[in-house]
């Protein structure tokens with residue numbers, strides 16, 4: 501992604517969330533499914549470090565801070581507007597000392613953005629890959645930011661195939677209004693890789709109707725799924741949106 505692209509993307513995200521941020525948590529609980537399950541299944545050991553990429557209002561970081569009182573928590577978001585709400589929510593929850601927030605781009609994720617030398621134990625993408633323009637680069641940056649045993653945790657919209665073409669079409673159009681694009685390629689790549697090399701892709705769970713997927717993977721799994729297969733498809737002229 502070019503410098504200007506990231507700059508204009510931040511402006512776009514601020515525009516999307518300038519007013520939405522006030523009703524975000526209230527409204528999204530009805531359709532961003534799987535986030536609490538992801539948090540439960542993190543099973544963090546004391547002292548483990550977690551970065552949420554596209555942390556929005558800090559809704560997830562607050563839940564993680566309460567469930568895992570010894571975890572080190574970091575949040576990255578492109579939108580200054582969302583981060584303003586995140587800071588307010590953390591202060592209200594008296595958890596501001598537990599979480600470090602930084603404005604920046606997923607595509608440029610690195611521990612140094614937070615003034616850290618140590619790599620992260622976990623990188624979380626709850627409903628953010630579907631908004632990140634260069635999501636392949638974001639996965640690459642996340643992989644490079646993880647310890648050798650580190651894990652990626654994604655929850656996001658699936659390929660919606662179980663909703664029927666009318667249901668899926670209506671949902672896609674509606675999500676498009678918010679600049680959200682389900683990353684169908686990722687779900688397909690995980691399933692493709694699972695067929696070729698079971699166990700190499702990490703673990704994926706699909707929610708009913710293939711509405712959403714939860715995926716956890718180590719660095720090898722991210723490389724196998726997120727980057728290589730999708731890159732081959734792109735070169736071969738397959739459908740690949742960005």
Ligand SMILES: C[S@@+](CC[C@H](N)C(=O)[O-])C[C@H]1O[C@@H](n2cnc3c(N)ncnc32)[C@H](O)[C@@H]1O
Nearest residue numbers: 513554555556577578579605606626628631632
């Ligand atoms: C749908 S919201 C999800 C927020 C939060 N993870 C949750 O589960 O409530 C997506 C978030 O990703 C952020 N975002 C979009 N593109 C980004 C990028 N390239 N880098 C960092 N954050 C980005 C948006 O500003 C927004 O706060």
